[in-house]
Amino acid sequence: MTRHDEPILRAENLTKYYDSSGGVIDNLLGNSQWVKAVDGVDFELREGETLGVVGESGCGKSTLGQALLRLIEPTDGSIYYQERVDSEGGSGQREEIDLTEVSSSRLRDLRTDLQYIFQDPFSSLNPRLTVGDIIGEPLDIHGIASGEDRDEHIYDLLETVGLNPSHAHRYPHEFSGGQRQRIGIARALAVDPEVIICDEPVSALDVSVQAQILNLLEDLQEEFGLSYVFIAHDLSVVEHISDRIAVMYLGEFAEVGTTEDVFSPPYHPYTEALLSAIPEPDPLWEGEQIFLSGTVPSPIDPPSGCRFHTRCPRVIPPAEYDLEQEVWRSIMDLKLRVRGVDTAEAIAVLDDGGNGDNEPLTLDDIARDNFDSQVRAEFDLPQTIADPTVEQSLSQAIDELYAKNLGAAQDLLEDAFTSPCEVHQPEQVPTGKTHRISCLLYDDRYDDGQFRSTSGGTGDAIADD
């Protein structure tokens, strides 16, 4: 199989915003809220390779997959596909097509090249059609085969994916999840595609069946020269089948590189946390799982700067302070909590030393010192922080909280503790020939706590929203 220099599928600045408001009337009134499911992703898939796309649920990876095939209309950006054109004198000639520009009938033709395998083997097969009709549907739509030829095709496809041709007359409910997924694969193969987007094809399956399906996909790739985009929520699934991996966080790529690059330093802090969660079969493994604080923020109003800063264990402290990383993370957590709550009581679980009554405590019930130590305990902060400036700002903020001046406390915290990660949006930094990381830690523009705007002005990466 020859590999071409030009990627077979390429996306530029692919963006998909969903309108999360409640329908037409809301739209008229201008109440729309945009869910930024995919936000300006650049993407390349080379011929014959498997690109793993990994991210937590809700990070927009399925949206990305569907937008790539225009199953949902992208809000912005372009998708280029290299279509094989048959010219005399040999194959391999390819011509670039912008999928976002083509007409819907042209797009329908292109569906024979670009296919999709769905996550849920139960809802992706129409329960009212026989397996033969499910696999035969693409043959009918594109007029690939009819009559006996069609039956032959269907039997061949069933055998290709490891099912028995006699299964053609049965209904999906008669099959197990793994077998249904095979049916879904056969359906995608029916049009003889070039690129298949596999949207978490094994995450609904048992571990033993997962391996079978992954192996089947690998065999098919070799046999038919397919290129895969393989979407998964877990690095361990894509580890063995991907040539390259893209790690996605809140609609953006955090890191892209070959599997080797992604699995070895330098790491993006998010990837590092994901990697630490993969259990090792080695009993002597002394891995230490990195726990991410907080939950995935809402894509409706994603965090400014680096979207990972609300959870990043390595979030960068301001240059003027001399702080341990954990302490800095805890201060950030406290600041984010203050930003999110309505009352000062909600900052920490208050406890007056166990008087036994279950009355919820208010601030008036406990002393200033007690409150201070409880807040510090909640966020794993030391009773006194080594850096005196930090300590001063922090205890001032806690004073304000104790006085129920939530707004003042917030202002104090925001003034004193602002990470460059909140302000500057990281760009994809090449950290190797094939490896790019979006993190200020690896950004040349950012060094020793000083942010240097690169000439030309593109680097003034203030939060874009």
Place this chain on the structure above:
Amino acid sequence: MTKNRSTSTERGRIQISGFDSDHVTERDPLSGWTEESGRATQSRWERAWSRFKRNRSAIIGLAVVSILALLAVFSRPITVYGLTVQPFSIAPYDPTTILYLSDPTVSIYDSPSTSHPMGVDGSGRDLFSRILYGGRYSISIGFVVVALTASFGMVYGAISGYYGGWVDEIMMRIVDTIFAFPGLILALIIVAILGGGYWQLVLAFSLFGWATYGRLIRGEVLSIKENEYVLAAKALGARDRSVIFRHIIPNAMPPLIVYATLNIGTVVIGVAALGFLGLGMPPGTAEWGTMLDQTRETLIQGPDGSIPWWATIYPGAAIFIFVMAMNMIGDGINDALDAQQTGVGQEGGD
């Protein structure tokens, strides 16, 4: 630390001992059935039918409706363009023949006897013949109206639900407007404008009757289109039309069928109600509701102080039995299809 990870990032087949595929095929069949077990594949409709068959009241309902329909068809001969296509005649008399003109022994409101098993009505016509024949109007209007409204409502609702957005908004506001008026009042207005008669009645009940189907199907479509197989069909390049007719409507059928079955009964009652108000078929027609209307005054007191109960009881019973049987069928279908719905989707484990 993660730096010490010792896994290879080489690509290759995944080897899990004990799970490699040779072992698995040798050891365990992939699913519970084998070719030899020979259980024939049943389509969903076959399974629904076998469940329906076990439902006794539904089968009784089906039998009653079939008998009433057959009796109506075979009550009098049917001729099409002078050609007799149905020569049987179960009803002893023509439903419009006034018997005392030819047979002086018969008088109006004769009570049931062996020669007139349901008695004679106020115009001296044989009630038994009229009841049998009357099924032709009531039953056929019921089926025709439901066929028309269900098909239109189905397409309307499917389009509204499938496209969503503005299209949906406008189409559903139209439906809301129709729902603002009681259906029988709308039918009454149309019949009052157009006058009575068979096709006028069909129109009266069809013109607005589709709205319920439209709303029902729209709701179904909204949930069906979330299924990945709809997206899968689009990914394969299917056109909207084929997605709607091949994937969406067949899956929306069960509630539609249940509602349609029950709706036949409702329409029959509606037709009878208009007939009873004197707005249905022309007076004298052997339609069940119209027959009731003509003997309305006898409900209080008949000629000679006696009440000819047969003149109202039999047409009323005919309406009641037909509607009751239709409802039993509807419930049976509901059970047959519903039970199936819950069984699917969660089957299979891995």
